[in-house]
């Protein structure tokens with residue numbers, strides 16, 4: 339069991355810190371946000387993440403997990419230092435390494451000899467070298483260990499990964515990091531840093547491509563009169579394709595896919611490769627947002643001016659309270675620009691959004707609506723009663739951008755129903 343430090347206590351950092359403690363290591367979680375650290379040391383976690391609160395509280399009680407504000411001597415007792423700080427998008431789409439650099443600089447004075455800096459943040463190819471440049475010590479190793487956590491199931495994904503990837507130019511250092519995960523049953527891929535960094539981007543880019551393909555096939559189904567549910571069932575049974583990540587919807591979003599796909603296009607560009615295919619995937623995702631806006635506009639007769647639209651779901655997907663790069667927000671923005679009034683509801687979003695009426699329940703949001711849009715696949719929306727809703731709306735138009743409703747049930751209650759590819 340090792341002494342570990344995790345820098346950055348966000349979605350990735352907090353999950354990493356609590357789960358590493360769960361599998362037996364002693365972990366110090368560090369963040370620069372004092373309010374977050376104070377809350378965490380009281381066992382209060384600022385994010386909606388299944389199972390994370392209980393694991394964090396259990397590990398705090400065992401003292402195998404502690405949180406501290408900023409950098410200090412305690413770091414020198416750690417053999418492994420994980421970096422889970424943000425790598426936001428720069429104007430030009432490339433990944434901004436400011437926080438990575440700052441963390442490496444701040445850590446340097448405290449690093450014990452032979453300790454390993456483990457980069458878990460999503461960073462462009464070559465970033466391991468950037469950290470090595472800053473630390474400049476032969477007795478400190480830098481290893482890439484990308485995460486593949488999905489928000490909403492991050493704890494499960496950490497403890498049951500499909501694979502563990504470790505990239506380093508020093509095989510012993512790579513093996514030491516791999517050994518941290520000994521109690522986790524998953525294949526371990528040990529490779530060079532550039533390959534490990536590329537695996538992360540390629541994985542996200544592939545998943546985004548698969549989703550854009552599913553949304554494109556959904557558009558085709560609408561034109562040829564096929565049913566997307568059957569089509570996805572039919573292709574998903576092919577083991578070479580796989581039935582995961584084939585649910586069509588309003589387009590993909592979140593804190594990773596949009597930023598990572600753009601960053602990969604930039605990485606390729608700066609290396610002299612024009613990643614045309616991925617640029618097409620990104621452009622098509624923008625078109626998908628417009629396709630949903632068009633469905634809403636067509637439902638209310640072609641003009642959104644003065645129309646009241648109920649938007650159910652604001653987060654980028656269900657089971658998280660994360661609004662970062664949410665397709666729902668992109669669509670709401672467009673609807674407002676075209677003159678609509680928005681009554682929105684989301685079970686996990688508390689703070690109202692600018693120029694958007696925020697409702698306490700989905701029923702309140704639907705009252706006097708000219709059309710209803712389901713933008714996030716929260717299960718409670720599938721339980722809505724179309725007959726009851728039909729009595730409170732101004733016009734019966736349903737746009738189910740997540741294909742979660744029983745279309746026939748809503749049609750039999752007098753609603754027009756539009757899904758995605760249905």
Ligand code: UDX
Pocket residue numbers: 345346347348349350351368369370371374422423424425426437440441458459460593
């Ligand atoms: C982050 C990155 O955005 C992502 O690219 C990477 O793959 C994993 O880590 P996430 O955990 O979702 O993803 O970020 P966020 O929830 O914003 O958490 C980052 C945390 O780092 C915040 O708590 C922030 O306060 C903290 N932070 C930021 C530091 O501790 N030090 C810094 O210098 C900057």
Ligand code: UDX
Pocket residue numbers: 485486487488489490542545549582583584585586587588589590591592593594595654655656665
């Ligand atoms: C993603 C990757 O899945 C994860 O491995 C990586 O570490 C971080 O980025 P996350 O951002 O949590 O995780 O979201 P994900 O569950 O992948 O969904 C991304 C987007 O695709 C969401 O907007 C979601 O609604 C959409 N999606 C996903 C679909 O529209 N259909 C699907 O079938 C799956």
